[in-house]
Amino acid sequence: MPLPFIPLIVAGAAAASAAVAGKKGYDSYQNMKETKQIAEQLESRYKNAYNQFETSRDQTNSNFEEYGLLKLEILDGSIKDFVNEFKQIKNVNFSNKAVTDEFVTNQDIEQFVLNIEKQVVKAGQVLTAGVASIAGGGLAAMGAVGATTTFAAASTGTAIATLSGIAAQNATLAFLGGGALSAGGLGIAGGTMVLGGIALAPALAIGSLIFASTTEKKLHEMYAKKAEVNTEVEKLSAAKNVMNQISSTTNSMKDLAESTNKLFMDYIYKMKSVISQKGLDFRNYSTEEQSIIHTNYKLAIIMRDVLNTTILDEKGQLVGNLQSVITAKKKAVTDLKGN
Structure with a gap:
């Protein structure tokens, strides 16, 4: 007996519906799988870029702090020692051609000593x-x-308040965590703006797309998020490069300060010996001894110039021509080593 025609149609429709539902279910599963894969890749890529940037930022801040402490210690150490010894010497005159290659007035000497003494x-x-x-x-x-x-x-x-105030007014220093809006100036927000508006935390809401109902629309949204993350990763990479460049320059300045200070301390010791043996009247010193005093003076000037050299301008950017300054000062120190 033939089956009723209508039940067959119903059965066929049911089978077709099941097939369509199965296809949609499979597509939904695939969409969900792909969405999760993209999300995991993006999260991993972003976190890796952010962690690298954070490491560079922390290192840059640490280098600044180490160099800042070195500056204070040099001022309170060798520079202070130089001022105390040099001020005792009477009738200093750097006009002897055997001692100096350029004329320096007594007024210039007195003003120089007065200025560095304040520091x-x-x-x-x-x-x-x-x-x-x-x-x-x-x-x-x-x-x-x-x-x-x-x-x-x-x-x-x-003095202390001034140091903290400068940190808040310098964009990069504020970005490194050194300044707060309450202290005035650009603050952290300004620092972020200067460095390209990068995110300060990996809060890109990727997870909300993973756990939302998985549809084709959500997959398209994840692809859009991918473009957004790529942009943020590029910003982080650029900011990391900026930090690395600043950090490298700071280390170069620190090395220059240390090498100059080492030679400076050697000559301060020689100056103390001259004072101990010949007294405090510059006119009683031999040409060689006068040259020692003059070299001390020249090293003090170089040391002052190094300590006064600014690495970052008020906008938080590297000052131009710093490498040429470092090269010139290194040469000046090297030339004095031969004296």
């Missing part, structure tokens, strides 16, 4: 208060900005 006093005050007291990235500011600028306050009582 010595302020550096001593900061160190006496303790490095821990330099809040808000002040130590990093000391490393990134010239000593003259960081100690530009009217009185020694504001």
Whole structure:
């Protein structure tokens, strides 16, 4: 007996519906699988880029702080020692051609000693208060900005506040964590803007697309998110390169300061020996001994120039021609080693 025609149609329709449902289910599964795969790849890529950037940022900040501390220690150490010894010498005259190749007036000498003595006093005050007291990235500011600028306050009582204030007003220092909006200036927001508006945390809401209902639309949204993440990764990479360049330059300045200071301390020792043996009247020194005093003076100038060299301008960017400055100062120190 033939089967009723209508039940067969119903059965066929049911089978077709099941096939369509199965196809949709499979497509949905595939969409979900692909969405998750893309999300995992994006999350991994972004986190890797962000972690690399964070490492560079932390290293840059650390380098600034180390160089800032070195500056303070040099000012409170060899520079202070030089001022104390050099000031005792009477009748200093750098006009003898056997001693100097350029004429230096007594007024120039006195003004130079007076200026660096002010920095010595302020550096001593900061160190006496303790490095821990330099809040808000002040130590990093000391490393990134010239000593003259960081100690530009009217009185020694504001030296520490000045250091912290500079950190807040310098975009990169603020971005490194040294400044706060409450301290004035651009603050962290300004630092972020200068470095290209990169995200400060990996909060790209990738997960919301993974756990949402998986549809073709969500897969398209994940592809759009992929483009967004790629843009952020490029920004992180660019910012990392900026940090690495700043960090490298800071290390070069630190190395220059250390090598100059080493030679400077050697000549300060020689100057002390001259004073101990010949007294305090420059006129009683031999040509060689006068040359030792003059070399001390020249090294003090080089040391001052190195410590006063600014690495970052007020916009948080590397100052131009720093490498040429470093090269010139290295040559000047090398030339003095032969004396």
